[in-house]
Amino acid sequence: MKKDIILCGVGGQGILSIATVIGYAAVDSGLYLKQAEVHGMSQRGGDVQSHFRISDKEIFSDLIPFGGADMILSVEPMESLRYLPYLSKNGWVITNDKPFNNIVNYPETEDVYKQIKKLDNHILINADDIAKEIGSPRSMNMVMIGAASSFLGIEFDKLIEGIKFIFGRKGEEMVNLNVKALEAGKAFAEKFNK
Amino acid sequence: MEKLLLLGDEAIAQGAIDAGMSGIYGYPGTPSTEIIEYVQRSKTAQERNIHRKWSANEKTAAEAALGMSYAGKRSMCTMKHVGLNVAADCFMNSAITGANGGTIVTVADDPSMHSSQNEQDSRIYGKFAMIPIFEPSNQQECYDMTFHAFEISEKYQIPIMMRLTTRLSHSRSGVATKDMIAENELKLPEDKRQFVLLPAIARRRYKMLLDNQVKFETESENSPFNKFIGGSDKSKGIIACGIAYNYLMENYTDSTCPFPVLKVSQYPLPRKMVEKITSECKEILVLEEGAPMIEEMLKGYLGDCLNIRGRLDGTLPRDGELNPNLVLQAINGEKVEMNLIPEEVKGRPPQFCKGCGHIDAYNAIKEVMADYGDGHVLSDIGCYTLAALPPFQSINSCVDMGASITMAKGAADSGLFPVIATIGDSTFTHSGMTGLLDAVIEGTNIVVMILDNSTTGMTGGQDSHALDRLVSICEGLGVEKDHITRVNPIKQNHEALVELIRKEIAYNGVSVIIPTRECMQTLKRKLKKK
Ligand SMILES: Cc1ncc(C[n+]2csc(CCOP(=O)(O)OP(=O)(O)O)c2C)c(N)n1
Numbered sequence: 001m002k003k004d005i006i007l008c009g010v011g012g013q014g015i016l017s018i019a020t021v022i023g024y025a026a027v028d029s030g031l032y033l034k035q036a037e038v039h040g041m042s043q044r045g046g047d048v049q050s051h052f053r054i055s056d057k058e059i060f061s062d063l064i065p066f067g068g069a070d071m072i073l074s075v076e077p078m079e080s081l082r083y084l085p086y087l088s089k090n091g092w093v094i095t096n097d098k099p100f101n102n103i104v105n106y107p108e109t110e111d112v113y114k115q116i117k118k119l120d121n122h123i124l125i126n127a128d129d130i131a132k133e134i135g136s137p138r139s140m141n142m143v144m145i146g147a148a149s150s151f152l153g154i155e156f157d158k159l160i161e162g163i164k165f166i167f168g169r170k171g172e173e174m175v176n177l178n179v180k181a182l183e184a185g186k187a188f189a190e191k192f193n194k
Numbered sequence: 195m196e197k198l199l200l201l202g203d204e205a206i207a208q209g210a211i212d213a214g215m216s217g218i219y220g221y222p223g224t225p226s227t228e229i230i231e232y233v234q235r236s237k238t239a240q241e242r243n244i245h246r247k248w249s250a251n252e253k254t255a256a257e258a259a260l261g262m263s264y265a266g267k268r269s270m271c272t273m274k275h276v277g278l279n280v281a282a283d284c285f286m287n288s289a290i291t292g293a294n295g296g297t298i299v300t301v302a303d304d305p306s307m308h309s310s311q312n313e314q315d316s317r318i319y320g321k322f323a324m325i326p327i328f329e330p331s332n333q334q335e336c337y338d339m340t341f342h343a344f345e346i347s348e349k350y351q352i353p354i355m356m357r358l359t360t361r362l363s364h365s366r367s368g369v370a371t372k373d374m375i376a377e378n379e380l381k382l383p384e385d386k387r388q389f390v391l392l393p394a395i396a397r398r399r400y401k402m403l404l405d406n407q408v409k410f411e412t413e414s415e416n417s418p419f420n421k422f423i424g425g426s427d428k429s430k431g432i433i434a435c436g437i438a439y440n441y442l443m444e445n446y447t448d449s450t451c452p453f454p455v456l457k458v459s460q461y462p463l464p465r466k467m468v469e470k471i472t473s474e475c476k477e478i479l480v481l482e483e484g485a486p487m488i489e490e491m492l493k494g495y496l497g498d499c500l501n502i503r504g505r506l507d508g509t510l511p512r513d514g515e516l517n518p519n520l521v522l523q524a525i526n527g528e529k530v531e532m533n534l535i536p537e538e539v540k541g542r543p544p545q546f547c548k549g550c551g552h553i554d555a556y557n558a559i560k561e562v563m564a565d566y567g568d569g570h571v572l573s574d575i576g577c578y579t580l581a582a583l584p585p586f587q588s589i590n591s592c593v594d595m596g597a598s599i600t601m602a603k604g605a606a607d608s609g610l611f612p613v614i615a616t617i618g619d620s621t622f623t624h625s626g627m628t629g630l631l632d633a634v635i636e637g638t639n640i641v642v643m644i645l646d647n648s649t650t651g652m653t654g655g656q657d658s659h660a661l662d663r664l665v666s667i668c669e670g671l672g673v674e675k676d677h678i679t680r681v682n683p684i685k686q687n688h689e690a691l692v693e694l695i696r697k698e699i700a701y702n703g704v705s706v707i708i709p710t711r712e713c714m715q716t717l718k719r720k721l722k723k724k
Binding site: 010011023027032033034035036037038039044045046047051057059060061062063065066067068078079081082084085086087102103105106107111112115 | 199201224225227228361362364365366367368437439440441443444447517518519522530531532533534535536538539540541542543544545546547577580654
């Protein structure tokens with residue numbers, strides 16, 4: 001079992017919370033993990049990515065090789081395309097559909113979607129809307145994990161444990177909302193692939 | 195045995211705490227910042243009262259760490275690679291004084307310049323100073339090496355360099371920890387003149403350093419972190435340093451590397467091991483993150499008589515960080531097939547945060563300077579450097595910490611008028627104060643704007659030494675009271691700030707304007723805590 005995932009988005013969107021939940025679940029499942037984070041300069045509204053690797057064998061490189069990622073998990077649609085050189089032949093692009101438009105030359109959203117839809121393996125999900133429907137707009141990241149969950153090689157229950165670990169301090173209500181977001185993301189992905 | 199999920203930086207910090215370190219000193223700088231931040235959060239550090247406050251700059255940090263070593267305790271100083279330029283005076287001379295308590299200089303390099311002005315390789319400094327260098331390849335080694343480095347430091351009474359690079363500093367992985375050991379007792383050096391570098395003593399100490407080189411080399415030969423791994427295909431031998439070893443092994447996760455490999459994580463180079471691999475193999479490929487230091491050492495001046503491949507002959511790129519693909523390509527010429535980035539993808543450079551006070555300061559500067567044209571604003575390093583990018587494009591330099599004021603002085607001395615220096619509060623106390631003194635003494639005609647957001651913003655909001663002290667510092671340095679002005683950079687004060695800058699430009703001498711408003715990020719964090 002080996003999963004190499006590029007997590008990406010825009011500084012401030014909180015991709016590290018995705019890494020923390022999956023990371024907790026992976027370690028809890030007895031897997032090795034390496035996760036190269038982004039710090040510094042790029043956090044100020046710039047593009048951010050994290051190389052996230054889990055495996056049942058020792059992992060060497062902190063960076064995922066080009067052409068080696070099993071998944072690009074992105075919280076912003078244009079950003080999902082930035083890392084295509086990392087994607088393996090059969091890899092998946094799973095991305096939120098809500099543009100984060102903080103630059104003057106942001107492309108037409110439809111053009112971005114067109115590029116995403118060209119990929120054989122993709123899930124384009126309205127994670128922001130889904131999170132809002134649940135009544136927890138800030139759980140968009142958990143919706144994204146849910147959408148990716150069946151490709152992670154990690155049991156779904158372990159992801160729930162991860163959420164409990166992170167949000168436990170903030171009370172049961174928070175945990176429940178985020179678990180709901182996780183489940184909603186999973187449900188969406190299952191339908192999307194039919 | 196406990197297993198923690200740690201960044202490379204954090205593994206160094208945990209290792210240092212567990213190895214009985216009594217104090218850590220440093221100035222923030224990506225990618226080194228998380229080392230001290232981890233110690234600041236550590237319960238053990240609190241219980242043991244390990245020194246863990248930030249220093250004014252890297253030089254003061256290095257000196258304080260050396261002082262702690264003088265007193266017999268284990269210490270560390272941390273910095274990014276360019277910080278070592280600032281600390282270099284202490285660093286080079288501490289190789290001559292030597293250490294008493296174990297002391298480690300931890301430097302995090304940033305190849306590819308993810309957030310830096312250059313990509314200098316600190317190993318070259320380590321070699322320059324002739325001290326042992328440790329270059330971990332993974333998080334576990336970060337932890338284990340810190341123990342080992344303190345031991346070597348005390349065994350030979352020599353400061354040690356620990357060299358990290360961005361990808362290790364900022365990558366997280368499982369680390370097994372050891373039992374914590376006690377701190378050293380206070381104990382002055384046996385030779386009370388050890389640290390007195392008068393020529394007669396320095397000459398003697400320098401000879402000791404030279405004599406120790408053989409011993410350092412022997413330590414490297416026997417180091418648990420250097421490994422010779424045999425291989426049957428001797429057409430090529432690979433020397434892989436630090437994290438480059440991982441990039442190599444990444445290509446052999448489902449097979450074994452057929453070539454002999456020398457993994458180097460402790461310097462000086464283990465000579466016998468190098469001789470073994472170079473004599474066995476037809477060709478040597480050197481994989482090193484940063485500069486082609488070892489490649490140059492092996493090649494010497496005459497170059498190609500030895501068949502050394504690496505960054506110098508184009509087998510690997512001369513600049514930028516390595517990755518598994520580049521390494522594979524260097525081994526077998528294979529290029530990976532990869533998708534292209536669609537042209538819809540646009541660059542997304544970092545920007546000022548919404549509501550940042552720097553925006554208001556630059557709005558005023560931009561308006562005033564419209565009368566004079568581009569080229570009159572010398573700046574410095576920090577969030578406020580983002581004014582180099584659109585929509586402001588208002589600054590004309592960013593060189594090294596503090597250089598705004600001194601370069602402004604030089605430009606003014608040349609006859610440029612007007613000249614404005616913009617500098618952050620933390621950068622000012624790091625290295626701006628001495629330059630301001632130069633300007634005051636000569637009454638140079640410059641306007642210095644200290645953009646005070648009351649924090650060290652760029653690196654994530656560490657405490658700033660300048661907090662509430664800027665006016666008194668400027669007064670103390672001799673700036674005329676009437677020409678030191680604090681303003682609140684908000685929209686309503688735009689006109690007033692514009693007027694103020696105009697007025698100070700008209701004054702022939704040193705003026706200091708201090709737009710003061712708290713950083714949005716630290717403010718948000720404070721409000722959240724409440
Ligand atoms: C010698 C050196 N040390 C550290 C750094 C890293 N660094 C760059 S900007 C900065 C902080 C600047 O803080 P401040 O001057 O207060 O400006 P702000 O970012 O808050 O606007 C630091 C620590 C560096 N580039 N060079």
